[in-house]
Amino acid sequence: MIFFFLLSLATIVSALTLTGPTESNGWTQSGDQMVTWTPDSTDPSTIVIKLIIPLPNIRQPQILSNNVNTSEGSYIWNQPNPSDFNGANVGYAPQTVLQPGDEYEILLVNHNGTQLAASNFTVSTGTSTVTATAQASYAFIPTK
Numbered sequence: 001m002i003f004f005f006l007l008s009l010a011t012i013v014s015a016l017t018l019t020g021p022t023e024s025n026g027w028t029q030s031g032d033q034m035v036t037w038t039p040d041s042t043d044p045s046t047i048v049i050k051l052i053i054p055l056p057n058i059r060q061p062q063i064l065s066n067n068v069n070t071s072e073g074s075y076i077w078n079q080p081n082p083s084d085f086n087g088a089n090v091g092y093a094p095q096t097v098l099q100p101g102d103e104y105e106i107l108l109v110n111h112n113g114t115q116l117a118a119s120n121f122t123v124s125t126g127t128s129t130v131t132a133t134a135q136a137s138y139a140f141i142p143t144k
Helices: 002-010
Strands: 017-020 027-030 033-038 046-052 062-069 074-077 101-109 115-130 138-141
Touching: 017 115, 033 101, 033 115, 046 074, 062 074
Parallel strands: 027 115
Antiparallel strands: 017 033, 033 074, 046 062, 046 101, 101 115, 115 138
């Protein structure tokens, strides 16, 4: 019985490869952010993209998008701007803004919750600009 269970888990394999953000190519604290991957014909047609923000005692993933076409190979997350909250005293909520730091994680999962790919990365100060093209591109504008 245990062998069958382990064998069935081993068959849940995706060829999808997460290419950004990565440990060597993270995000900046401000601006829109890009998630990139290399799809494969064996992957599901759509995926869910989740972000884990490293907060004390919290590891709850935030859903960035719930229905992304896998074959596109990229997704631009329009990060909310703190000014969008019109000065409301909401505190630091995971869905508001990124803070510089380590231990962020991006997850690509199927609609059954099975993890297809994951990557840890760092958020640094600065503003990113991303361009939706056939090829993913990043630009980094450091702050002074």
